[in-house]
Amino acid sequence: MKVALTVNGVLHAIDAAPHHSLLDVLRDQLTLTGTKECCAEGECGACTVLLNGRAVNSCLVLAVECDGEAITTIEGLGAHGRLDALQQAFVDTGAVQCGFCIPGMIVAARYLLSITPQPNEAEIKEGLAGNLCRCAGYSRIISAVSLAANRKIQTGD
Amino acid sequence: MERVTGSQQYTADIRVDRTLHVKLVSLVCAHARIGTIHTDDALRAPGVRGVFTTDDLPKPVPRYGPVFLDRPMLATGETKFSGEPVAVIVAETKDAAEQAASLVRIDFEELPAVLSVEAALDAASPLVQDPALRPNDPLADTNILRRWTFGWGQIDEAAADLVVEADYGFPMVTHFAIEPHAFLAAPDSNGVVVWTPTQHPYVLQRVVAAALNWPIARVRIISPDSGGGFGGKGWPKVEPLMAWLALTLGRPVRLVLTLEESFQASRRASAHIRARSGFSSDGRIVFQDLHADFLLGAYADIGGRVVSKASYAACGPYRVPRARIVARALLSHTTPSTAFRGFGTPQASWAVESQLNEAAEKLGIDPVEIRRRNLPAKGEAFRPDDTPADGEWSTALSRAAAGIGWTAPLGPNRGRGISLGLKSSSTASRSVAIVRLHFDGSASVLCGTSDMGQGARTVLMQIASQELGIAPDRIAIVMGDTSVVPYDSSTSASRSTVFMGNAVIDACHSVKRQLHAASTGIPTALDMSVTELLKAHFGPPRGEIIGVGEAGNAYEPDHPLGGRAAFWEFMCAACEVEVDPETGEVTVQKLSLVSDVGKALNPRQVEAQDEGAAVMGLGHTLMEQLVLGGDGRILNLGSLDYRIPSIKDVPMHFESTLIENGDGPGPYGAKGAGEGGTLAVAAAVGAAINEAAGVKLRELPLTPEKIWRARANENHKTKKGDE
Numbered sequence: 001m002k003v004a005l006t007v008n009g010v011l012h013a014i015d016a017a018p019h020h021s022l023l024d025v026l027r028d029q030l031t032l033t034g035t036k037e038c039c040a041e042g043e044c045g046a047c048t049v050l051l052n053g054r055a056v057n058s059c060l061v062l063a064v065e066c067d068g069e070a071i072t073t074i075e076g077l078g079a080h081g082r083l084d085a086l087q088q089a090f091v092d093t094g095a096v097q098c099g100f101c102i103p104g105m106i107v108a109a110r111y112l113l114s115i116t117p118q119p120n121e122a123e124i125k126e127g128l129a130g131n132l133c134r135c136a137g138y139s140r141i142i143s144a145v146s147l148a149a150n151r152k153i154q155t156g157d
Numbered sequence: 158m159e160r161v162t163g164s165q166q167y168t169a170d171i172r173v174d175r176t177l178h179v180k181l182v183s184l185v186c187a188h189a190r191i192g193t194i195h196t197d198d199a200l201r202a203p204g205v206r207g208v209f210t211t212d213d214l215p216k217p218v219p220r221y222g223p224v225f226l227d228r229p230m231l232a233t234g235e236t237k238f239s240g241e242p243v244a245v246i247v248a249e250t251k252d253a254a255e256q257a258a259s260l261v262r263i264d265f266e267e268l269p270a271v272l273s274v275e276a277a278l279d280a281a282s283p284l285v286q287d288p289a290l291r292p293n294d295p296l297a298d299t300n301i302l303r304r305w306t307f308g309w310g311q312i313d314e315a316a317a318d319l320v321v322e323a324d325y326g327f328p329m330v331t332h333f334a335i336e337p338h339a340f341l342a343a344p345d346s347n348g349v350v351v352w353t354p355t356q357h358p359y360v361l362q363r364v365v366a367a368a369l370n371w372p373i374a375r376v377r378i379i380s381p382d383s384g385g386g387f388g389g390k391g392w393p394k395v396e397p398l399m400a401w402l403a404l405t406l407g408r409p410v411r412l413v414l415t416l417e418e419s420f421q422a423s424r425r426a427s428a429h430i431r432a433r434s435g436f437s438s439d440g441r442i443v444f445q446d447l448h449a450d451f452l453l454g455a456y457a458d459i460g461g462r463v464v465s466k467a468s469y470a471a472c473g474p475y476r477v478p479r480a481r482i483v484a485r486a487l488l489s490h491t492t493p494s495t496a497f498r499g500f501g502t503p504q505a506s507w508a509v510e511s512q513l514n515e516a517a518e519k520l521g522i523d524p525v526e527i528r529r530r531n532l533p534a535k536g537e538a539f540r541p542d543d544t545p546a547d548g549e550w551s552t553a554l555s556r557a558a559a560g561i562g563w564t565a566p567l568g569p570n571r572g573r574g575i576s577l578g579l580k581s582s583s584t585a586s587r588s589v590a591i592v593r594l595h596f597d598g599s600a601s602v603l604c605g606t607s608d609m610g611q612g613a614r615t616v617l618m619q620i621a622s623q624e625l626g627i628a629p630d631r632i633a634i635v636m637g638d639t640s641v642v643p644y645d646s647s648t649s650a651s652r653s654t655v656f657m658g659n660a661v662i663d664a665c666h667s668v669k670r671q672l673h674a675a676s677t678g679i680p681t682a683l684d685m686s687v688t689e690l691l692k693a694h695f696g697p698p699r700g701e702i703i704g705v706g707e708a709g710n711a712y713e714p715d716h717p718l719g720g721r722a723a724f725w726e727f728m729c730a731a732c733e734v735e736v737d738p739e740t741g742e743v744t745v746q747k748l749s750l751v752s753d754v755g756k757a758l759n760p761r762q763v764e765a766q767d768e769g770a771a772v773m774g775l776g777h778t779l780m781e782q783l784v785l786g787g788d789g790r791i792l793n794l795g796s797l798d799y800r801i802p803s804i805k806d807v808p809m810h811f812e813s814t815l816i817e818n819g820d821g822p823g824p825y826g827a828k829g830a831g832e833g834g835t836l837a838v839a840a841a842v843g844a845a846i847n848e849a850a851g852v853k854l855r856e857l858p859l860t861p862e863k864i865w866r867a868r869a870n871e872n873h874k875t876k877k878g879d880e
Binding site for chain 2: 017027028031032033034035036037038039040041043044046073074075077078083087090091094096097098099100101102103106124125126128129131132133134135136137138139140141142
């Protein structure tokens with residue numbers, strides 16, 4: 001089926017099988033492999049992307065449902081080789097170990113900061129409760145989101 | 158940097174032209190005799206390029222494994238665990254492969270299965286492994302893969318004022334790396350190349366070559382940085398089959414397991430441990446008597462080594478004058494168990510540390526104090542014939558206790574617990590590094606370590622930068638390709654910083670010696686930069702200086718483990734929990750970790766490793782367990798029903814502290830780290846729950862349901878007593 005998707009600001013006209021998820025299309029047809037696949041049932045959050053600004057598990061969204069919609073993936077954050085505030089904060093706080101959960105984690109955090117610009121610890125935990133990490137103790141991820149929020153306030157970003 | 162932008166290429170992100178897609182076909186049945194496999198419909202399905210069963214494999218069917226050559230490339234005669242590959246589809250697309258997989262019909266006769274320790278030891282149970290595969294093995298007609306007895310002194314009950322005895326259970330758990338297993342294999346001009354995020358490329362190269370009956374030189378392993386290993390990506394999985402498929406079809410083949418398939422590919426061994434410990438009235442250990450049964454899966458994998466290594470050091474970091482440790486590795490019709498962070502020691506620690514906590518309670522001695530009384534001083538021998546205590550272990554104990562306010566008054570429904578953990582590190586092993594000083598004064602460091610998130614790239618970069626005096630941005634760290642990097646035993650046992658670190662230093666020294674030799678004939682060498690010196694030395698043809706370095710510890714044939722511990726990985730965990738009296742739900746309020754690491758080359762990375770390992774420990778302590786159905790299928794297969802800690806399970810107050818005295822064998826006095834957190838959490842949390850809720854539980858995980866039931870039983874007993 002013909003589907004028109006705007007991914008990271010670029011319009012793509014693609015032919016998607018009716019059973020293919022948004023994740024399948026992003027990874028296999030558009031080769032945007034930054035978005036990761038783990039559980040494929042909406043529990044781990046590794047495939048989180050923004051769909052019209054809202055965080056979704058792209059494994060649970062059919063590609064054909066996204067006709068005419070705007071999608072942001074991890075590749076759409078930052079610009080011109082520079083990291084965005086969240087990406088930089090994850091690096092600065094040492095929140096990244098193997099990195100496999102990190103794209104989904106950062107996109108989920110991006111959504112959290114878009115609705116709660118100054119989240120407290122409980123709000124960060126709630127906002128990232130759907131994103132599993134197996135390497136880290138999570139506490140540095142909480143610090144990273146706090147740091148990014150504080151820097152955004154300071155810089156008016 | 159690539160890890161926050163999505164540009165890092167994990168194995169599943171690699172695209173190779175003309176790749177075929179592989180799907181494994183298995184039975185939902187732990188043990189069955191395989192009859193006819195009907196593949197015609199699948200073969201006729203669109204896009205299918207091949208359907209293979211054991212009948213299509215070379216004869217005798219190649220069997221492989223890191224120690225025992227017991228695992229066939231595809232189930233042969235019998236399927237021995239639910240999820241074992243019985244047939245395999247290769248097709249032009251993933252969809253076509255999946256579609257065809259559903260068209261394969263397998264005739265089978267279900268057979269009785271061995272799913273528990275009790276069943277494995279029952280003489281009436283079927284044998285998991287064909288005795289013909291175990292020639293000259295006196296245990297070949299049993300389900301005992303191996304049995305070990307360690308000990309010293311004579312167990313003497315009469316010498317003890319108190320004997321504590323109990324059974325402890327540790328569940329089957331799964332690694333649950335967020336990156337599921339992924340494999341890519343392709344023919345190349347020398348033979349075959351396999352991409353997979355393995356922790357031990359050189360082990361895999363050896364195993365794949367042996368399975369193909371090929372020379373090692375014709376097998377190339379590329380291991381992209383993994384999305385989490387934890388031991389689960391250490392030992393071979395289905396790579397020999399993938400290599401064979403690529404060669405048979407003459408095209409690249411790709412397989413990415415689902416998370417459910419990854420659950421069925423590897424797990425931690427469950428364990429039943431009967432522990433009996435004698436104490437003097439002042440809390441000194443008089444003896445320890447441990448019987449440990451570890452339940453392995455259908456194929457040995459590295460399971461035997463897990464059991465021997467963990468049971469060898471099961472008495473922990475204490476002075477134990479008399480000990481007897483009997484351990485058995487049992488085969489069963491379940492997913493093969495393999496290495497998993499802590500390598501069997503979390504299972505043993507749960508029993509031994511809980512014994513100390515129970516003795517402390519009975520003797521009226523503080524749990525911190527009872528440990529202090531039994532801890533050896535630095536330099537003191539404690540495990541006969543092995544490395545003496547190599548750290549300030551009492552200091553770690555005090556700091557962890559202080560970290561949670563050990564002596565402060567406790568609130569209602571709260572309790573505290575403390576535990577130590579000690580793991581024998583790498584024994585006999587070898588690491589080789591090559592450092593190439595290029596013509597422009599930049600350098601490449603080639604090493605066979607795998608970076609799975611522990612930060613090996615960063616640490617080895619720091620070491621090379623320091624030794625060569627070259628800025629990090631002028632150094633490339635090259636890993637994970639057996640055709641490029643020199644030999645390394647493994648990325649395991651927290652060994653890479655110590656051994657590969659030392660190998661890199663050795664290689665840097667070689668470079669510096671050669672540089673010095675090059676400068677001797679040049680009168681103005683002292684005034685030259687490295688670049689100018691290289692230019693003067695090599696002239697117009699140019700060149701580079703290559704240093705080779707090596708490190709390791711020697712193989713000791715008479716030592717039960719093949720070598721003494723290069724260092725001890727030591728951890729102390731102290732925690733405070735709150736137990737909801739209505740629901741039994743546990744909240745970890747405080748968790749304080751202290752490890753003795755000699756020297757942290759990158760303190761933030763080491764602390765993060767300890768924290769991550771401890772949260773993983775909270776998983777097997779409070780929530781994780783693979784539950785088997787009567788048919789041997791994992792009932793909670795997948796993330797919906799198998800819970801690992803989420804961000805909401807992080808302790809409210811969580812700190813990790815490092816003790817650094819530069820007393821390790823690694824670079825600048827470093828010891829290995831990264832597994833310790835998994836060793837000590839369970840017994841600390843168990844003791845804290847006991848104090849908070851008045852229940853003594855000895856079967857992990859300590860779920861709300863178990864706590865609630867145990868409390869209900871206690872209340873019932875109390876009421877009866879009142880009557």
